[in-house]
Amino acid sequence: MGEKTINYDRLKQGGFLRQRQKEDLFSMRLRVVGGQLTADQLRALAYASEKYGRGEVHITSRQGLEISYIPFEQTEELLDELEKSDVHQGTCGPRVRGVVACQGNLICPRGLIDAEDIAQKIDKNYFAMELPGKFKFAVTGCPSSCMKVQENDLGVMGGLEPAWEEDKCTHCGLCETVCPVEAIKVKDKELYFDRDKCNLCGQCTEICPTDAWTKAREGYTIYVGGKVGKHPRFGVKLTELVDEATSFKIIDKSLEFFRTEASSGERFGDTIQRVGLDNFKTFVME
CATH class of the missing domain: 3.30.70.3340 (Alpha-Beta Plaits)
Structure with a gap:
């Protein structure tokens, strides 16, 4: 034999x-x-x-x-x-790899979304899907980005846009203290909020003792095109604060774009760069 x-x-x-x-x-x-x-x-x-x-x-x-x-x-x-113990083999090669995620708002005090639930849905829908190259997902509960969503082909991040109610504010300055990007300034009983600086972490809404800071919007921020390795690339923000249904539509369209436009062995970010970011946005967000 x-x-x-x-x-x-x-x-x-x-x-x-x-x-x-x-x-x-x-x-x-x-x-x-x-x-x-x-x-x-x-x-x-x-x-x-x-x-x-x-x-x-x-x-x-x-x-x-x-x-x-x-x-x-x-x-x-x-x-x-x-x-028999519900442990299954993973995957390698040119296909969707295992999704990584933090514990999200079920456990982490800063979590803004149920990261585990989103990860399970991504895994169920896309795991081991055949593609021109490897494709990696990451889900993180807030802009602290413990799961480094900007370093993945597609990353999902929880976010919260705050709104300020002046009549409830005592100008105590706690919100300024916790804001990690200096988007809030309190001086002489005046409060200044720079929305362009805000990273949507929601810490101001958590610490405010009078509920002057509230939730205006919350949802999912999507990053695309990141990778590490020999030629690392930082992902770009595609959109922010979309709902779950819209997030999965974006994922579907992104995978379709990659499947039809990528060369063999190419990474998603390289495909986007070669075809053009504006062309990609038009295809995905239409």
Whole structure:
């Protein structure tokens, strides 16, 4: 009987990465949405890493997990075992990768959106979608941007536009103190608000003791075209404070644009630059 042929491209598509050792050893990338795992999943991962690997689980830079040193002949057995605990393999290559997210307004005091919920919906709709190149999503709950949405192909950020009610204001100056971008100035019983400077963090509405600062609008700010790597690029703000339905329409149109306009292996931001940002905006926002 001849040697078994290994389809490495198929393994890579499913989240398997061949290691540098001469033996047929693989690292298995696992599908983790927004960094969330249950205790049962963690127990299953610990058991699998000891049984099939070397008892180690690597946490990737994108909130994913990898089990390494898996012999090729045990890969299917490992997958079957993990899937019983609702742990599934990830993906590599030219397709939508796992989405990263912070904990959003369910836990973080500064969170303005349910980042975990949005991440789950993005994963459900787009995970492993075939595209000309890799495509990475990030969701962050507020402009602190803990998940670095500007460094991803498409980033979703929570935002809040404040409104000031003069008759409720005591000019205590707390809002000026917490504003991270100096958009608020309080002097001589006068308050000055520079909307152009405002980064939509909503901290003024949280700290105001008299509710003089209220929510005028809130929603999702979308960044596109970011990436890191050998040729990093900072994403550009496409639109701000749109609702959830509009956000997903923008995502759909962005992926359609990338699918039809990108060259093989090209990243989203490079496609936008080559075709033209104005042309991209016209296509996505029409």
